[in-house]
Amino acid sequence: MDRFMKTISMILVTVLLSTIGYASELSQKKILLHVISSPLAWSDSQLEQKLTCDLSRWPAVRVVATKNKETLQPAFPNSYYNIDSLINWGREIGGRYLMVVKVTKEGLERHKSFHLPLVFHKYETVGIIEGEIRFIDLKRGALLMAEPFSVTQKGPRIFQATMDDDINDPDLHLTAPAKIAFFDELEKKLSKQLSKRVRKLVGVRF
Helix, strand or coil: CHHHHHHHHHHHHHHHHHHHHHHHHHHCEEEEEEEECCCCCCCCCCHHHHHHHHHCCCCCEEEEECCCCCCCCCCCCCCCCCHHHHHHHHHHHCCCEEEEEEEEEEEEEEEEEEEECCCEEEEEEEEEEEEEEEEEECCCCEEEEEEEEEEEEEEEEEEEECCCCCCCCHHHCCCHHHHHHHHHHHHHHHHHHHHHHHHHHHCCCC
16 A cells, blocks of 8 residues: 555656646747848857847746757748748747847948047047847737847047048957957847847846
């Protein structure tokens, strides 16, 4: 009898743990993440990895990068602006939300930021990433967010006499390793900004 009761108890515990695990999985907010960006001349963009890392730090969120080559999935819709196509695509893969991040610009700019006539001026190099984020509730078929984003970061800067006026001054340049590190920090900055917006939408507390 004791052996029988122990067996029953073990079965009940196993079922209970399985039920808890299944309920926990259902309670997770599964986000499909799709990042669209052009190849960079100096390195590959790591924005997708950074977003996955930032968003998945919260247990209630499970992030699935849709560009995983190990899983078979339908091709991403040709029209990024067709919400119905995005909803149908996300539902076919399976998820609660679809987060599409489209980077339209990622690079360096140089411009004159200060000028004192006939005396001197200041040139500076600025890193910039621009684009748009679209966040869709696949279950409700609703577009929750469609907003542009832009992040910048200051790089090297120099003061020149007015007569020099050389925007190609070597001191404004970044070496290849410095450029990789520079944009790594800039992508981290963008990832934290976008993650903060998304966590508010899905109701994840900080």
